[in-house]
Each structure stands twice: as structure tokens, then as C-alpha cells.
Amino acid sequence: MFNQLGVIGCGLMGGSFALAMKRAGLVRRVIGYSKSPSTTEQAKKLGVIDVAAESALLAVSGSDIVLIAVPVSATESTLKAIRHLVNPGVLFMDVGSTKCDVIEAARRALGERAASFVPCHPIAGKESGGVQHAEATLYEGRQVILTPQPFTNAQLVQRATDVWSALGATVLKMRPHNHDAAFAAVSHLPHLLAFAFFQAIAEQPAARDYLSLAGPGFRDFTRIAAGEPAVWRDILLTNKRDVLAQSKRFRAALDALEALIEAGDAAALEAALRPISEGRAAWSLSTPAVPPGRPTAK
Amino acid sequence: MFNQLGVIGCGLMGGSFALAMKRAGLVRRVIGYSKSPSTTEQAKKLGVIDVAAESALLAVSGSDIVLIAVPVSATESTLKAIRHLVNPGVLFMDVGSTKCDVIEAARRALGERAASFVPCHPIAGKESGGVQHAEATLYEGRQVILTPQPFTNAQLVQRATDVWSALGATVLKMRPHNHDAAFAAVSHLPHLLAFAFFQAIAEQPAARDYLSLAGPGFRDFTRIAAGEPAVWRDILLTNKRDVLAQSKRFRAALDALEALIEAGDAAALEAALRPISEGRAAWSLSTPAVPPGRPTAK
Numbered sequence: 183m184f185n186q187l188g189v190i191g192c193g194l195m196g197g198s199f200a201l202a203m204k205r206a207g208l209v210r211r212v213i214g215y216s217k218s219p220s221t222t223e224q225a226k227k228l229g230v231i232d233v234a235a236e237s238a239l240l241a242v243s244g245s246d247i248v249l250i251a252v253p254v255s256a257t258e259s260t261l262k263a264i265r266h267l268v269n270p271g272v273l274f275m276d277v278g279s280t281k282c283d284v285i286e287a288a289r290r291a292l293g294e295r296a297a298s299f300v301p302c303h304p305i306a307g308k309e310s311g312g313v314q315h316a317e318a319t320l321y322e323g324r325q326v327i328l329t330p331q332p333f334t335n336a337q338l339v340q341r342a343t344d345v346w347s348a349l350g351a352t353v354l355k356m357r358p359h360n361h362d363a364a365f366a367a368v369s370h371l372p373h374l375l376a377f378a379f380f381q382a383i384a385e386q387p388a389a390r391d392y393l394s395l396a397g398p399g400f401r402d403f404t405r406i407a408a409g410e411p412a413v414w415r416d417i418l419l420t421n422k423r424d425v426l427a428q429s430k431r432f433r434a435a436l437d438a439l440e441a442l443i444e445a446g447d448a449a450a451l452e453a454a455l456r457p458i459s460e461g462r463a464a465w466s467l468s469t470p471a472v473p474p475g476r477p478t479a480k
Numbered sequence: 481m482f483n484q485l486g487v488i489g490c491g492l493m494g495g496s497f498a499l500a501m502k503r504a505g506l507v508r509r510v511i512g513y514s515k516s517p518s519t520t521e522q523a524k525k526l527g528v529i530d531v532a533a534e535s536a537l538l539a540v541s542g543s544d545i546v547l548i549a550v551p552v553s554a555t556e557s558t559l560k561a562i563r564h565l566v567n568p569g570v571l572f573m574d575v576g577s578t579k580c581d582v583i584e585a586a587r588r589a590l591g592e593r594a595a596s597f598v599p600c601h602p603i604a605g606k607e608s609g610g611v612q613h614a615e616a617t618l619y620e621g622r623q624v625i626l627t628p629q630p631f632t633n634a635q636l637v638q639r640a641t642d643v644w645s646a647l648g649a650t651v652l653k654m655r656p657h658n659h660d661a662a663f664a665a666v667s668h669l670p671h672l673l674a675f676a677f678f679q680a681i682a683e684q685p686a687a688r689d690y691l692s693l694a695g696p697g698f699r700d701f702t703r704i705a706a707g708e709p710a711v712w713r714d715i716l717l718t719n720k721r722d723v724l725a726q727s728k729r730f731r732a733a734l735d736a737l738e739a740l741i742e743a744g745d746a747a748a749l750e751a752a753l754r755p756i757s758e759g760r761a762a763w764s765l766s767t768p769a770v771p772p773g774r775p776t777a778k
Contacts, residue, residue, distance in 0.1 A: 186715060190642055246707065255746070277495040278541075284514040294769075296774055305693065305695035305696075306695065306696070307695070307696065307697060310761065310763075314630070320486070323697070325693065325695070326619040330638070354693075363686070364686070364689060364693050367684065367686075367690045367748075368681065368690050368691070368694035368695070368698045369695065369697055369698060371677070372677065372697060372698060372701040372702075373697070374593070374734070374737060374738075374741075375673060375677060375701075375702070376701060377737060377753055377756050377757075378730060378733040378734035378736075378737050379670065379673060379726070379730055379733070380756050380759060380760050381733040381736075381737075381752075381756050382726070382729040382732070383665055383666065384755075384756070384759050385729075385733070385770040386665065386729065388661075388665075391661050392665045392666050393664060393666070393763055395601035395603065395623065395625070395652075395662050395663070395666055396666035396765075397605070397622070397623070397666070397667065397765070398603065398605065398706045399605060399667055399703070400666045400667060400670060401655070401702055401762040401764075401765055402700040402701070402703045402704070403673075403674060403700070403703070403704060404559070404670075404760055404763075405697070405700045405701070405760075406665075406697045406700070406701060407756055407757065407760040408757050408760040408761040409753075409757060410757065411750045411753035411756075411757050412750060412753040414745075414753055414757075415746055415749045415753060418741050418749065419741060419744060419746055422741050422742070422744070426738065426741065426742065427740065428680070429734070429738060431683075431684065432676060432677055432680040433703070433731075434680070435676040435677070435679040435680040435683070436672070436673070436676035436727070437677070439672060439675060439716075440672075440678075440724065440727060441677050443672075443716050443720055443723065443724065444720070446717060446720070446725065447512060448553070448713055448714075448717055451713045451716065451717065452709045452710060452713040454679075455675055455709035455712055455713060456709040457708075458675050458678050458679050458705055458709075458711075459705065459706050459707060459708065459709050461678060461682050462678050462702055462703075462705040462706040463607075463608065463706040465691055465694075465702075466699075467694075467695070467696065467699055468558070469559050471651065
């Protein structure tokens, strides 16, 4: 049981964490801060936070657990603003989708105090961002990746593990660069492709007609193109190298399929599509929580 | 009320049509034929069809409404096999995702009898194909595009419109080449991209790890990569020109976004992502059923 949760960034992720912690009875009160005062106000009105703080530092003051849920490029300035209150008596976590850059930012902002910061990435989200879409169940049944460093306080890593587990999530540990490579592949690139695809449709003269004819396949394929621009700007830029490398692989696979289409080779095209279709049909979100192989298992 | 529905191709689409017609009380009995006898057998066991026919021709014999629900490349041979029973007393429809080629196939196979064939494309589907996934509600609230030709029997076009409407669908009429261009953009290209993306992930050494970490965004983005290989082989080949043209547009949009990422231009990247995110957030499946502009309105 924590006494006070400080949430810095009261959006979908931060707000959902606050609601989940309350529902699980893990925290007595929640204090929140957002850069935009109207967001903080709304979070308070919705009962997501109990107290609105006027600064990030004030959201940390008196808290024994702090969640930083801001776009990753704001991590460093946020940590700088609160650094004087960062100490091993308090669990600091983030929810950023990239981890190498967040860890670098923490080292720069906090120096030795970075030991109190446990880098986290919950694999959860929704089509619509914002505190109004926050839900106590957002992290339930999801995976949360921790990327602790050798210098990270081991007790705080354990506490972070316990907290996410208590919210119904499965906790994994990975090395930051393995994390970033994996999520470039399965999350960041799909977002980039969905953005590019929606843009390509939207800029055509017949876009309005086309969009009115689109069905459930289109809906699901483009859902992530509604991602928050500031969040995805940061992710795509901070994980640039891995994202562009994954894009190259994708383009090669697209080239290969298009060559078969161009050639009108029905048998080869079907032979190429079959393992893809079967592979995707066999995949499901409920795959084993602990990935075998490379990533450091918990 | 029809006396007998003949379904040729008892998969997801054909089976769902049979169930929907029965549930709506629009047909007394359903006779079905599939190329694979085990599929026909399963359709009968599941109560999707009442009688298993031993040939396509026998599924047409005695029917006053016939649905052809086979991969589009099988349309011509199917129509050839039943041509002697194609006459204006019977409503013939298909469910193919491309229409120019289906109309050409009908002309070649049926000659003047093609007047009895009303080309249809219901915008409906599911992650999993096969008769075991057929549902009476598959077409409810969906759009169905008809692409009748000047020579198509007008009474049958009206009857087709009435049937789909009675199943809860909204019926639109379009010119075949407008249809094919629009669906290359909003359906065929997304399938191609999802296939290529899943393939690019699956062929990496760390694929197993990556797939175990993928979340809800990945699930939705790749759902259509589980599409049936034979169906998508045909669609991508028959609509090759439009699909490749749309792919070019997509690649240009991807190039532009990647150039901003490569340049590390945060402001320009966010400015590019914002209208995409807002555009997708504003779009929903419940957009007006009758598209304004180019397509021939009903």
C-alpha cells in the first residue's frame, strides 16, 4: 500500500494507472500534474486524481510512488524539474515506448539519482488518447516491460514488478536495446505504415468517396494512425535507427510480393501468401508472456 | 420470399448469406455446393445449408436465387458450369471483391445470359474464413456495392437490392472501374501491406520473441494478414493495375515521413502526423452510406 501516487502527465496512460491503483486499493491518494492546466483540471473532475498539483515537483512532494507519463522527449526536462526529490525512498517509473533514450535522459537529468528510476513500458493503449478515455482495466492482462540498468536500485525494481503485477499485468525484463529493436518491429513501424497509408488515401482527389466505402478491415488496419502526434513524433525520432531498419525489411517484403503480382504468377503468389496467412492466424495476443530466447527473462 | 437458394461456395460469405436469408425468413430451403465435398458436408452438419448438391449445376437446378461465393478467379468456370440454367427467372449474384474482371468473366461464360447476373460486393468479412465462422449477422449494417451493367436485367437488379436491404445492408451502385479503384485503395492495398509487414517480421531471426511482445496495435494492424491466400491471390492479381498504383502513392507518403524522421525534424514530423491522426480519429465506419461525388448513387 502506497500513501500517495504522483502522476506527471494525466493522459490515457497516467490516468489509467491512477484509476487502476485506486481500484486495486494500492494507494491512499493521487496527486496529478499535467503541462496543460485544463488536463489536470479534467483529471480531477473525472475523479482520476484527487489533488491537482501546480508543478511536477509538487506532484512528487510527499509521494512514495511517481509515474511519469509524458511524451518521451519530455522525460529529461521532467526529471530535471523533480530531481531534488528523487531518492531511493520513492519509486519512480515511466511508461515510454522507447527505452534507450529514456535511460540516457535519466542519467543526464538525475546522475546517481537515476538509481531510483525504473524504466517501464506497458504494452497497452487505445484508439483514443486523453484522460477522458482512461480506464482502470487498461493494464489488465497486458505485458509490462522493465528495462532496469545495473545501477538501478534492485528493491525498487522489485517494487515496480509487484505494482504492475498487482494491476493484473505480466512483467518482463529486457535489455533496453533489445526492447527498442523489438518494438521498432512490432509497434513503431506499424504505426509509421498506418500513418503513411492513411495519408496516401487522404490526399487523393477521391478520398471522401473512398473513405465512405472503407470497411472493418480498413478500420482495424488504420486504428493506430489515430495515435497522438506528439507521442509518435518522439517515438519515431528517438528510435529512428531501428524503425528505419525495420522499414527496409518491410519494403523488401513488399517488393517481393509486388514482383509476383506484376508477373501475374498466381501459384507463387498463393505460395507466398499461405504461410503469412497461417502464421498470422496462429498468432494471438495470448502467446506465452515470457518470450523465449534473447530478451533477459525475469 | 424465395423458394430455394443455391449457394455455390459454402465458405464464410456464402454460408453467412444462407444463414441470413433463413433468419430473415426469405427462403424456404438452401441447397449448397462447394468444390471440396468436406466443406459441403460441414455446411450441412452446421445447418447452414439444408441439402448438399453434388455439382454447381445441381445447386442451381430448382433455385430461384443463386449466390456464387467462390474466389474471383473461379467465377468464369463456375458460371460456365451452370450456364444452361442461367435465365431471367432466377437471380444470380456473386460476392467478389473485384468487379471489372467478374463482369468480363460473366460475359465470356454467359454471353447474353449475363443479363441475369447481378455483380455484388458486400463489404463484410472476418478474421477467420470458413463455413464454421459463418454468421447470420455478417451483412447487417454493412454496405453492399452492386455494379450492374447496361445489359443487366433491371428487375433482377431491383430484386438484388431488395434482398440485401432485407438482410440489413445498405445497397450502393457504382461503376465497376470506380469500384475497383476505390477498393484497391481502401481494401486491397491494406491487405497487401499487412501481408508484407507480417512476412517481414516473421522472417527475422528474432521473430518468435518479437511476436510474443506484440500488443493490441499489432493485432489490429495485422488482422487482415490472415486473409485467405486463394481469395487474396485472385484479388491482387485481378486488380493488379489499381493495387500497384495505390502502392506507389503509399510509398511516396512513406518516403516523405521517413525523410522527416531521417532529418530529425520534430516540428515538421509532428505537423505531418497531426492531420493524419485527426483525420483517422474523425473517420468511422458509420460515415454516410451513400458516397457523394463520383460513384453512381443508387
